[in-house]
Amino acid sequence: MSDLETFRSETRAWLEANCPAEMREPVRDDGDVYWGGRNATFKSDAQKAWFEACRDKGYTVPAWPKEYGGAGLSPAEAKVLREVMASINARPPLSSFGIWMLGPALLHFGTEGQKQRFLNEIARGEIRWCQGYSEPGSGSDLVSLQTYGEDKGDHWVVNGQKVWTSYADKADWIFCLVRTDKNDKYRGITFMLFDMATAGASTKPILLISGNSPFCETFFDDVKVPKSYGEDVPAQVGEINRGWDVAKYLLGHEREMISGADGGNTGTIGGALSRNSVDMDPLLRAELAMFDVDALAYAAMGEKFLDEIKVGKAHPAQPNMMKYAGTELNKRRHELIMSAGGSTALEWDSEETEGGKPSRNWLRTKANSIEGGTSEVMLNVISKRILELPGG
Amino acid sequence: MPLYHNDDQAMLAESAGQFMGEEGAIARQLRHWRDRDCKDGFGHDLWKQFGEMGFTGILVDEDNGGLGMGHVEAGIVLEEVGRNLTPSPFLTSSVLAATALKHGSDDMRGRYLPGLVAGDSVFAVAVDEGAKHNPSRIATRAEKSGNGFKLSGKKDFVIQGASADMLVVAARTSGSDGDENGITLFAVPKDATNMSHDAVRLVDSSMATHTTFDAVELDGDAVIGEVDNGRAILDAMLDAGRVGSAAEGVGVARGAMDLTVDYLKQRKQFGTLIGEFQALQHRAAHLYSEVEIARAAVIKAQQLLDGDSDKASLMASVAKAKVAKTAGLAVREGVQMHGGIGMTDEYDIGLYMKRDRALQEFLGDAYFHANRVAELSGY
Ligand SMILES: Cc1cc2nc3c(=O)[nH]c(=O)nc-3n(C[C@H](O)[C@H](O)[C@H](O)COP(=O)(O)OP(=O)(O)OC[C@H]3O[C@@H](n4cnc5c(N)ncnc54)[C@H](O)[C@@H]3O)c2cc1C
Numbered sequence: 084m085s086d087l088e089t090f091r092s093e094t095r096a097w098l099e100a101n102c103p104a105e106m107r108e109p110v111r112d113d114g115d116v117y118w119g120g121r122n123a124t125f126k127s128d129a130q131k132a133w134f135e136a137c138r139d140k141g142y143t144v145p146a147w148p149k150e151y152g153g154a155g156l157s158p159a160e161a162k163v164l165r166e167v168m169a170s171i172n173a174r175p176p177l178s179s180f181g182i183w184m185l186g187p188a189l190l191h192f193g194t195e196g197q198k199q200r201f202l203n204e205i206a207r208g209e210i211r212w213c214q215g216y217s218e219p220g221s222g223s224d225l226v227s228l229q230t231y232g233e234d235k236g237d238h239w240v241v242n243g244q245k246v247w248t249s250y251a252d253k254a255d256w257i258f259c260l261v262r263t264d265k266n267d268k269y270r271g272i273t274f275m276l277f278d279m280a281t282a283g284a285s286t287k288p289i290l291l292i293s294g295n296s297p298f299c300e301t302f303f304d305d306v307k308v309p310k311s312y313g314e315d316v317p318a319q320v321g322e323i324n325r326g327w328d329v330a331k332y333l334l335g336h337e338r339e340m341i342s343g344a345d346g347g348n349t350g351t352i353g354g355a356l357s358r359n360s361v362d363m364d365p366l367l368r369a370e371l372a373m374f375d376v377d378a379l380a381y382a383a384m385g386e387k388f389l390d391e392i393k394v395g396k397a398h399p400a401q402p403n404m405m406k407y408a409g410t411e412l413n414k415r416r417h418e419l420i421m422s423a424g425g426s427t428a429l430e431w432d433s434e435e436t437e438g439g440k441p442s443r444n445w446l447r448t449k450a451n452s453i454e455g456g457t458s459e460v461m462l463n464v465i466s467k468r469i470l471e472l473p474g475g
Numbered sequence: 476m477p478l479y480h481n482d483d484q485a486m487l488a489e490s491a492g493q494f495m496g497e498e499g500a501i502a503r504q505l506r507h508w509r510d511r512d513c514k515d516g517f518g519h520d521l522w523k524q525f526g527e528m529g530f531t532g533i534l535v536d537e538d539n540g541g542l543g544m545g546h547v548e549a550g551i552v553l554e555e556v557g558r559n560l561t562p563s564p565f566l567t568s569s570v571l572a573a574t575a576l577k578h579g580s581d582d583m584r585g586r587y588l589p590g591l592v593a594g595d596s597v598f599a600v601a602v603d604e605g606a607k608h609n610p611s612r613i614a615t616r617a618e619k620s621g622n623g624f625k626l627s628g629k630k631d632f633v634i635q636g637a638s639a640d641m642l643v644v645a646a647r648t649s650g651s652d653g654d655e656n657g658i659t660l661f662a663v664p665k666d667a668t669n670m671s672h673d674a675v676r677l678v679d680s681s682m683a684t685h686t687t688f689d690a691v692e693l694d695g696d697a698v699i700g701e702v703d704n705g706r707a708i709l710d711a712m713l714d715a716g717r718v719g720s721a722a723e724g725v726g727v728a729r730g731a732m733d734l735t736v737d738y739l740k741q742r743k744q745f746g747t748l749i750g751e752f753q754a755l756q757h758r759a760a761h762l763y764s765e766v767e768i769a770r771a772a773v774i775k776a777q778q779l780l781d782g783d784s785d786k787a788s789l790m791a792s793v794a795k796a797k798v799a800k801t802a803g804l805a806v807r808e809g810v811q812m813h814g815g816i817g818m819t820d821e822y823d824i825g826l827y828m829k830r831d832r833a834l835q836e837f838l839g840d841a842y843f844h845a846n847r848v849a850e851l852s853g854y
């Protein structure tokens with residue numbers, strides 16, 4: 084048996100022994116996902132047991148090095164783990180912006196001290212992070228951001244407002260883009276980390292069309308951010324005034340995540356939906372079939388993309404394509420789920436729909452092609468950086 | 476298996492790309508033969524060169540002089556064929572017929588395969604009966620007669636039927652027209668009496684025939700595989716052809732897209748390069764995304780076919796349907812973004828549009844295959 088085959092059978096055995104049956108069910112709502120953090124609670128004993136088993140094994144962040152709380156798996160081993168987890172429908176033991184976004188940025192740009200401290204906290208689910216990029220006047224044109232940090236020697240005083248900060252009200256810390264030099268659009272931004280409990284930081288929820296409000300306006304009113312949290316633990320990632328490089332790198336990871344390339348948004352729907360609607364309209368059936376063609380093709384693209392990323396064959400702007408195509412597909416998926424569901428799918432608060440799941444999900448997916456960069460911005464990037472079309 | 480080409484495959488892609496870009500180029504082949512109204516629609520010298528390059532025998536095992544490779548490799552050649560609109564019998568002979576002949580007797584393989592590998596023989600495939608691909612209904616009949624059979628019926632859309640040295644024919648040996656079982660595949664030699672071809676030139680300048688079998692007498696050894704049990708071989712042959720034509724379609728899409736993106740970088744209107752207009756940039760970027768996704772579907776289908784996976788048929792249909800939609804988009808956007816010159820015969824973009832139209836129809840269009848995806852998914 085090859086090493087990889089040994090790893091596969093060991094992993095299968097470990098999962099069999101450690102993944103409770105309840106954790107092998109599809110994720111139905113936010114409560115089914117454990118996000119960690121200072122104020123986190125578990126929904127069930129099974130959720131707690133599954134999280135703790137994974138944490139101790141390094142499986143909350145399997146590909147990170149062991150010294151930072153990971154399992155130090157090679158890309159091939161990580162793929163095997165993903166496959167085996169998927170084969171038993173195991174839920175992710177821990178979800179967080181720390182894992183998807185800040186972590187990769189720290190692995191790439193962080194000091195040793197920052198890695199030791201923050202990566203371990205993320206891997207162990209101790210600190211929950213939020214992302215402070217967008218501002219009321221700066222969305223697609225992110226470098227126009229105005230939140231300002233004034234240099235006071237050993238600390239900054241930060242003033243300004245962020246918007247759309249997902250889960251800011253539940254987060255412990257924020258990774259935040261702050262202008263520290265007003266004279267240089269790109270080179271005047273610093274990527275800062277600070278505690279949301281600091282005096283002067285406050286949040287206010289935003290109600291979405293889905294009826295949920297996991298997003299916030301975030302206000303900074305003379306927030307005092309120290310320049311260092313200890314030896315080799317500066318408050319900023321990368322150099323001061325060079326935060327844009329970190330921000331861009333991180334956006335690549337965010338786009339990959341939202342695209343569903345990792346398996347999130349790739350399923351077909353025709354088979355499942357047709358079982359529920361007995362008199363399926365032939366035109367709806369045809370649309371479902373066309374959708375399934377696109378979904379299966381996109382799933383192949385997701386697999387190819389991950390394979391190519393691993394060996395450095397993918398174009399650096401390829402995540403933008405994945406994000407664009409994956410999110411547009413996901414919107415179409417939920418339009419069709421609504422159509423197949425008929426009037427039942429319209430029910431906003433019934434037991435039948437578990438509290439309006441189809442319509443709330445449908446509305447939520449409309450953000451997929453906005454958050455993390457809009458589809459239009461993705462198309463701009465593809466045309467400029469991949470097709471090398473002229474202008475702007 | 477990772478979904479990209481390994482080193483050997485990348486090398487094959489390079490040599491196939493170079494060969495097709497030079498020897499198989501549009502001016503040298505497609506336009507050349509078209510302008511001469513060539514009755515075959517392709518050049519036999521080039522086919523011979525396919526043989527010298529080893530392409531012809533990619534799917535033929537080594538015992539019969541081939542390379543014993545798989546559908547990924549065949550697809551590499553086909554993508555370059557598509558990109559350069561190179562007319563050749565590769566898809567019908569080296570992919571479809573070669574797949575069917577895997578199930579032929581040693582004798583039959585010895586009879587036909589050396590000619591294919593050498594680039595001397597051309598094979599055609601006769602499945603469709605009517606204007607739309609529908610292999611679940613086969614009315615052409617072969618009745619037992621002495622030691623052999625008498626074949627009667629009519630086949631349509633037989634690509635290169637009149638040029639072929641041998642036709643693989645799907646016929647019914649028992650049951651009624653719509654039955655799953657009772658199908659037998661026959662290798663019908665070109666000189667069979669009572670076989671007649673009505674040859675027609677298609678929109679893409681290729682040649683096809685309506686072929687009539689009027690009690691064509693066949694020996695018992697013309698049977699490929701077993702009598703009455705040909706459905707599985709037919710399906711395997713068709714899936715190989717579908718994945719192959721999807722690979723060619725990706726090549727057509729890429730060829731059209733590359734031409735168009737180049738044009739956007741050269742053409743000036745309103746004092747700027749038209750590639751600066753966001754209305755065009757976004758459409759080009761969308762097209763690029765679709766082409767990349769279609770390519771992924773094709774390589775996935777090729778790998779599943781090579782691995783004999785039970786998911787191969789599903790993915791073959793996904794690939795064929797996805798490519799049909801994508802290549803269609805590529806050629807429509809191509810002609811439109813070329814403006815007026817896109818409508819002229821002098822510019823190549825219109826040739827891509829014509830080839831795509833024919834390829835979309837071959838072995839099932841996007842509707843056929845989306846429907847098959849639904850059926851294979853249980854709805
Ligand atoms: C659910 C959700 C969660 C989010 N979570 C976070 C978060 O956690 N942290 C965070 O910092 N931000 C978050 N965001 C913000 C998100 O990143 C921005 O909404 C996004 O970047 C778009 O910016 P905007 O809303 O200001 O739209 P605008 O930039 O004002 O765009 C308006 C429209 O104009 C189009 N447009 C803009 N510029 C161009 C151009 N150059 N070419 C063509 N079209 C253009 C856009 O595509 C869009 O259709 C979230 C957003 C949503 C909806």
Ligand SMILES: Cc1cc2nc3c(=O)[nH]c(=O)nc-3n(C[C@H](O)[C@H](O)[C@H](O)COP(=O)(O)OP(=O)(O)OC[C@H]3O[C@@H](n4cnc5c(N)ncnc54)[C@H](O)[C@@H]3O)c2cc1C
Pocket residue numbers: 742743744745749752754755811812813814815816818
């Ligand atoms: C069959 C035929 C018959 C014709 N008959 C006549 C005739 O009798 N008399 C005559 O004078 N002319 C005639 N024309 C010419 C016709 O009017 C032009 O072809 C047409 O105006 C387009 O110009 P173009 O071909 O130079 O394309 P271009 O202007 O080069 O356009 C190329 C592409 O760029 C796009 N594009 C250009 N500018 C922009 C922009 N600002 N924003 C976004 N996209 C842009 C176009 O839409 C097109 O897709 C004919 C053309 C055809 C095809």
